[in-house]
Amino acid sequence: MSKPVEIEEAKFNELVLQAETPVLVDFWAPWCGPCRMVTPVVEQLAEEYDGKVSFVEVNVDNNPRIASRYGIMSIPTLMLFKEGQPVDTIIGFRPKDELKKSLEAAL
Amino acid sequence: MVAKSPKKYDVVIIGGGPAGLSAGIYTARARLSSLLIERGAVGGQIINAEWVENYPGFTESISGIDLTEAMHKQATKFGLETLLAEVTGIDIKGGRKAVKTSQGDFTAKAVIIAGGSERQKLGVPGEAEFAGKGVSYCATCDGPFFRGKAVAVVGGGNTAITEAIELTKFASRITVIHRRDELRATKILQEKAFAEPKIDILWDSVIEEIDGDAFVSKVRVSNVKTRKKTVLDVSGVFMAVGFRPNTGYLKGIVKLDDIGTVITNEKMETSVPGIFAAGDIRGNSIRQIIAAAGDGAVAAIGAEKYITG
Numbered sequence: 001m002s003k004p005v006e007i008e009e010a011k012f013n014e015l016v017l018q019a020e021t022p023v024l025v026d027f028w029a030p031w032c033g034p035c036r037m038v039t040p041v042v043e044q045l046a047e048e049y050d051g052k053v054s055f056v057e058v059n060v061d062n063n064p065r066i067a068s069r070y071g072i073m074s075i076p077t078l079m080l081f082k083e084g085q086p087v088d089t090i091i092g093f094r095p096k097d098e099l100k101k102s103l104e105a106a107l
Numbered sequence: 108m109v110a111k112s113p114k115k116y117d118v119v120i121i122g123g124g125p126a127g128l129s130a131g132i133y134t135a136r137a138r139l140s141s142l143l144i145e146r147g148a149v150g151g152q153i154i155n156a157e158w159v160e161n162y163p164g165f166t167e168s169i170s171g172i173d174l175t176e177a178m179h180k181q182a183t184k185f186g187l188e189t190l191l192a193e194v195t196g197i198d199i200k201g202g203r204k205a206v207k208t209s210q211g212d213f214t215a216k217a218v219i220i221a222g223g224s225e226r227q228k229l230g231v232p233g234e235a236e237f238a239g240k241g242v243s244y245c246a247t248c249d250g251p252f253f254r255g256k257a258v259a260v261v262g263g264g265n266t267a268i269t270e271a272i273e274l275t276k277f278a279s280r281i282t283v284i285h286r287r288d289e290l291r292a293t294k295i296l297q298e299k300a301f302a303e304p305k306i307d308i309l310w311d312s313v314i315e316e317i318d319g320d321a322f323v324s325k326v327r328v329s330n331v332k333t334r335k336k337t338v339l340d341v342s343g344v345f346m347a348v349g350f351r352p353n354t355g356y357l358k359g360i361v362k363l364d365d366i367g368t369v370i371t372n373e374k375m376e377t378s379v380p381g382i383f384a385a386g387d388i389r390g391n392s393i394r395q396i397i398a399a400a401g402d403g404a405v406a407a408i409g410a411e412k413y414i415t416g
Binding site for chain 1: 146147148150154155156157171172191193209238239240241242243244245247248249251252253321322343
């Protein structure tokens, strides 16, 4: 998949925790301005890492239980999951190159 | 949001907030080929504002996002191109200026720097450790995570007071911690804050430390006049203690003042001919959308004159 997929709680297990590739989860909400800054960067990464990393978006407004399970208290937060475990957390907007370094480190 | 292939432009604008977008409207309408480079989505700092009440022409308040999206649409309609990239430097040797970015170099006859600023860190123990675990730099983004909880807001300017007022929708109690004995925020915001029963103000006070276990649970506060120390039980600390200009890559290229903002004259000219600056990145900016937009127009007209001679 080359575009981030928006997911609901029911799919989180299958698409994040049991995924075979690393997964970058973008925790966001419609009320959050800086989240809109992150979106185009994540979309570009999703194209560049097609097949190697999958990208999902979790709207914390609709999925408060996932957000609270992972202690999200600030958005945007990007959380990188590998084999079902969060291995890196990036809070706030970061330039694409910096995000790429985090992805490379996890691959 | 990807620019078409020619990498030569008349004008390159760095930053997609109100200053850069206004400059783009003017340069595009002057039929100068114009590229705006933005590292995230357009909008700038103002996308953090849930409502804007002081931009002329809107009798009802408008959100920062909606306002800047409209500016972007308007500029794009006149031919402004937008590229998503991080600017890393400007090469001013030779006739054309080369703007270096994470997506390659773009040359221009004139450059308008409008990269704005970002939230200043307070620099106290616990701040970095608890970032995203109670410490926040955006009340609009994070306010809903503090429903029914007590929070602190640090600062006394427009941003701090606006955020304190926004937080009344979620938090049970908001304590504004301000190092002076009066607010800098504009009077109408002060009136709103003073009338709001959920908001308290701790005058003459500074945070010494942010503490907690996994998440923030308290802040240690000291009164700068009496030296009295108190502990405030809060789950969140919202920082609104000023802004830092995004000028790291400009050192040694254009003249900056001691706090790092770009020095310009009233024509928005920097120390380098053909490079202009607009908006919050300039020294002495009043940090208002209308001023940023005005700066953008002045810089764009200056750029046009510089190019056409």
